[in-house]
Amino acid sequence: MLQSRRQILGQLAGAAAAAPALARPLQARLEPTPNEIVGPFYPLAKPADTDADLTMVAGRTGRAIGQVIEISGQIMDLRGRPVPGTRLEIWQANAAGRYAHPSDDNPAPLDPNFQGYASLSTDADGRYRIITVKPAGYPGGRRGMRAPHIHFDLAGRTDRLVVQMYFPDEPLNATDALLRANIRPAMVIAATTGADASGILRYRWDMVLRTG
Template identity: 40%
Template sequence: MKRRAFIKTSVLGTVAGVFTGTVQAKMTTPSEVEGPFYPITPQKDQDADLTRVAGKEGIAKGEIIDVFGQVLDTDLKPVEGVTIDLWQANSFGKYHHPHDTNSAPVDKHFQAWAIMQSGAEGQFKFKTVIPGAYPLGRNQQRTPHIHFKIAKNGYVPLLTQMYFPNHQLNEQDGLFRRKSVAEQAMMTAKLVGKNNQYQYDIILEKV
């Protein structure tokens, strides 16, 4: 009887695991609000290295990181040629935006905005700094995050935000807390190794 119970439990566990994996594969990256600071100031330098600005000597202040990942469809097949438009606050929590009245300093060596396309295997990579938290009123802060606008013909456009694992402000952040545990997991990058590398994969839905 014990052996039968063990076999039954094992089979049910395997089926549950397959079902969970299937659900995860079909789930797209959750959407999020654009926020008030999408870049509106024209800039020529929009490459994948946000830690330097073309024509200026110097490196952005803050903890430099590499973010890499793949853009996939809901069948987990790579999607090539996706436009990835990303922007974020600098390490002080200041956006390079004329409407950001935060008293934190502007970092003239931080690019703040990048536009790139995914490669043949859906891959992308960029260098940046961990964004600082920025204030929301007197006693609140938004947890550090990076904004993404992602688009390609034949796929549903995605507007989302990438969060950082185990950050102390995540659980206090209103937008982060509104998401389910599964959604939070999909929107949170994974720290890979010890070299400040973060993996962030994006799943799009076909039209």
């Protein structure tokens, strides 16, 4: 039996009304997290312990000096789809603003209990989580004082992203030369999500790869 034009239009309208719930995540168009430079302090020699808790070094009993923080988030592509199995390398200065790197001439002390580097992968939902201490800012030579930040190097299925994560409400954010030059600064500043019962400050930071 031939359908009337009215019936067909009615079916199309019904399909259109039902479609957005399924189609919306695939149609979402996110902005990519902007790339930054690797910088001078990517570790020359990686520590033996590279797990996701940077506040403890395997074989030692002490804990890193500084405010303990948790950073978690999700890696997505431009359509908002999670990217499982993304490899993350993370490195940062310690709570005094010093990297465990021979090129760092900052006289601030090293912390033997701070791991300073981690290597991990996102889970099936594209999520990651690390425990670390909040890094201090440090003198950045001719760039001036660097705001506190943590370096991330991501390897997804097809994309690589090198980026620095900054902290909200940091006075040095206003003058940090690299953050001021960033084309999407809001995308590289983490969101605070409060503190847990043990005083660990929590931050959320998602990153967007172009193709995943």
